[in-house]
Amino acid sequence: MIIAVDGPAASGKGTLATGLAKHYGLPCLDTGLLYRAVGLAVADAVEGPQFEAAAIRAAEALDANALGDLEALTSAETGVLASKVAVIGEVRAALFDFQRNFALQPGGAVLDGRDIGTKICPDADVKLFIQADSKARMERRARQLEARGVEVDRYALFHQIEELDARDMLNPHGGFYKAEDAHLLDTTLLDIEAALRAAIAIVDRTMALKAEG
Numbered sequence: 001m002i003i004a005v006d007g008p009a010a011s012g013k014g015t016l017a018t019g020l021a022k023h024y025g026l027p028c029l030d031t032g033l034l035y036r037a038v039g040l041a042v043a044d045a046v047e048g049p050q051f052e053a054a055a056i057r058a059a060e061a062l063d064a065n066a067l068g069d070l071e072a073l074t075s076a077e078t079g080v081l082a083s084k085v086a087v088i089g090e091v092r093a094a095l096f097d098f099q100r101n102f103a104l105q106p107g108g109a110v111l112d113g114r115d116i117g118t119k120i121c122p123d124a125d126v127k128l129f130i131q132a133d134s135k136a137r138m139e140r141r142a143r144q145l146e147a148r149g150v151e152v153d154r155y156a157l158f159h160q161i162e163e164l165d166a167r168d169m170l171n172p173h174g175g176f177y178k179a180e181d182a183h184l185l186d187t188t189l190l191d192i193e194a195a196l197r198a199a200i201a202i203v204d205r206t207m208a209l210k211a212e213g
């Protein structure tokens with residue numbers, strides 16, 4: 001079974017993907033980490049054609065099985081870099097095969113990202129699109145960072161999330177929208193347990209309907 005979990009920054013999609021993978025005993029890939037690794041690799045490059053060329057080289061050379069420093073990869077700054085390399089078509093193309101092969105492994109997988117249901121796995125068995133309003137997403141991200149001891153400026157964080165949303169929505173090579181056959185799950189008012197219960201219910205219902213043909 002392939003489960004595609006898409007949604008904007010800090011919508012809860014990563015936590016839900018991990019929870020679904022555990023529940024169904026499937027491997028899980030956070031595809032944002034691939035873009036983050038490319039972003040981190042070009043952190044020192046000057047923006048412009050050189051940045052693009054360096055990002056394409058980094059994506060082509062990426063060993064996606066060996067993603068290193070999780071703390072650096074998951075920082076807010078790396079998220080911004082990731083969204084900048086993610087608008088480069090050649091970067092997306094270079095990362096496509098790894099994601100596709102991960103999805104097609106025997107038994108299936110859970111993948112979370114922005115374009116899983118639209119581009120990477122348009123054939124996924126179940127597609128979820130996770131949504132939450134910007135303020136709720138900012139608050140979640142703030143708490144994650146604070147739990148790691150990072151001091152948070154909520155006003156700046158809110159604007160950073162809106163900036164990420166805007167860049168992602170305008171991505172000419174992205175498919176950053178809800179696939180027609182994706183199930184919408186709004187987590188604004190749900191805690192993690194309730195959101196996971198709702199996601200599992202959607203997966204079970206969809207698979208039962210499929211089995212009935």
Ligand code: C5P
Nearest residue numbers: 009031032033035082083086113114115
């Ligand atoms: O999900 P995460 O916040 O880690 O993603 C960081 C950035 O990577 C996103 O803002 C988006 O620009 C890019 N991304 C993407 N396609 C994916 C996953 C992430 O373009 N499948």
